[in-house]
Amino acid sequence: MNGLSQALELTDVSEDPKIPDDVWEQFTRDTERDIRDSAPKEPSARAREVTERLRRQEARGELPEGWRTGPAWQERKSRRGLWGVLGIAVAVAVAVVAVKPSLVPGDPFGRKTSSEAAAAPLPQETAAPTAAPSAEAAAIPTLDDPFAGSPAKRWADGAAGIAVPEAKAVGGRSAADVERVLELTRKLLVESNLDPATLRGERPKAALDLLDPLQKDVRGLLETGLRKPDDKHDPLWMFSRFDPGEVRLVGDVVKTRGRMTFKAGDHASVAVHADYTFVYPVVQTNGSTEVTRTIIRRILDVEIPDPAKYQVTPGKLTVVNWDQDINNSACDVYDGYLHPSFSSSGTTGPDPTGPTTDPYDRSKPLDPGRAEGCGTVSRV
Template sequence: MSEDPKIPDDVWERFARDTERDIRGSAPKEPSARAREVTERLRRQEARGELPEGWRTGPAWQQKKSRRGLWGVLGVAVAVVVAVVAVKPSLVPGDPFGGESSAAAEPAPLPQETQAPTAAPSAEASAIPTLDDPFAGSPAKRWADGAAGIAVPEAKAVGGRSAAKVEQVLELTRKLLVESNLDPATLRGERPKAALDVLDPLQKDVRGLLETGLREPDDTHDPLWMFSRFDPEEVRLVGDVVKTRGRMTFKAGDHASVAVHADYTFVYPVVQTNGSTEVTRTIVRRILDVEISDPARYQVTPGKLTVVNWDQDINNSACDVHDGYLHPSFSSSEPTGAAPTGPTTDPYDRSKPLDPDRAEGCGTVSRV
């Protein structure tokens, strides 16, 4: 149990000084000669019957005296309460100052995702995202911030590969996800050198496709298949937080390898660079399968990742635009690209895997 709140010395000194002053002011005083003369005259008038009976104890005098005494008592009580509240406002029940504690205002963060959820996140209270609160009204408000949402599972030996080798693959996978989807330079559209360096240069089909896409993007060489990039002349991130949620697993691979499966969703709050304050969000879900094979048996570069599979679901970005950038839609601006033709989906729904045979093209989203 916590101790009683300590009231600072200066508060007690001020309280004692004011109380002493009030006591001195209300203490009986020796009447002056003039007061004694008036009292004697009134006494003689009363003896002669010149004053009405009960004049000393009339209702008006009694009420005035009683009220003055009440306020004196209340004044002392109020002084004590004010002193205590000044030291520890939390002792007052309720919320007397009209504020709300940060714990009550901010929703509790979600625990790490360890398996696929059974349903989409529940609907949030309707709220418009702002520069001060870019995740208002979004389930992602409870998600982890940036790289904190990419947790590496505990490494264990698998498929004849040591726990140390498994840990190496997991950490490289995490690095690839961070550098591809969270690095500020990558998000500004700069060359994602650190992400490319994680990939095996001997896997020329993947490296070649991405390198071409970064130089000359088109519908068959699109860097957005691996990297999240925005045109810095068009939009900028609001703040420095990207919300992240997902999970990573591993198993023995088919090529004397450790195979890692990653499934993560990234939520990017952005605003236009034209001076508008409207905030919108682009949501990108990425599926990534990578491995490190045994260099003694396969032609691979030691310590580099081989990409086995990738897939992505991009939401609230222009359709059929292949310039290498994400183009978020704003209600205050004309849309970029073709009109959506696909079905309406919930971009926050992580309960279902991405269907590799789903129709190409983009659809509409039920919320951003």
């Protein structure tokens, strides 16, 4: 707009004293009339006279150079140029959006690119998958992106990945009874595998309080393992714990995926089956920025037997079965902590001797008869 104002000021011929006022006024009126009238008309004698006079004045050099390009013409020209530029810009924008509509905020056309679809969160798992997750593009996990290159990047964050199914009456127990057992199971999984204090190696009191103290073979075993762990009393069978002097979690997100089901139990109860995988990104506390991940799949079967028929503590969970598959942690180390392996510092404990497995593969059940010892993971 500044350039336009300057051009108008330089070409304002109405201030030129060489043109008589009556001539200029008549010229202006005739010009405005000609602009309004689209059909050609025969000019009047007065108009012909003015035109001829102006022509002669121009031939004698009495009119300033560029007098035909007055303010009105300049302004119309400038506006046409502006709209022309805007028209080109709009056309280019429409073409770009047509090629890639995802550039428009909100994706109004409802289309996503393949890379965007690949990064979208997965829906809740409702049944066992038919195969392991596909291979991800090679990427090194970092402090800013600890799940880079991992299928878990699309998994739910923490407790959001532990969904409770809709409760229904089963085995003579009401829907309310079923819901109570499901919620207690969910709380046990959260307190055992996601609670920050538990992950820092502190005593998992909230989780222990959910277990029936009368079940000595479980509650007693875990209590002993927390006090004095060994190969027969290992708290890692139930709890995810890291040595705070060795490693720490990267951020506050643990990725979680799995499912929970229920049925009528064998002890006048509701039996709940839980199958979840937890992915923990960690870094050493020695100042290194190398990020690695420990992946644990846990199987847990619990129920609340009828206290009128069995010697149990009302409202407490009885553990029927548990199993775990711990990946990227030192083998045969029984100090009650997970010890992730870092490529920059080597491994802790004996070298793996078992078969190579994919820790993200949830398509197969854990084989209770599988060989003891540590194997090799195909990816972390």
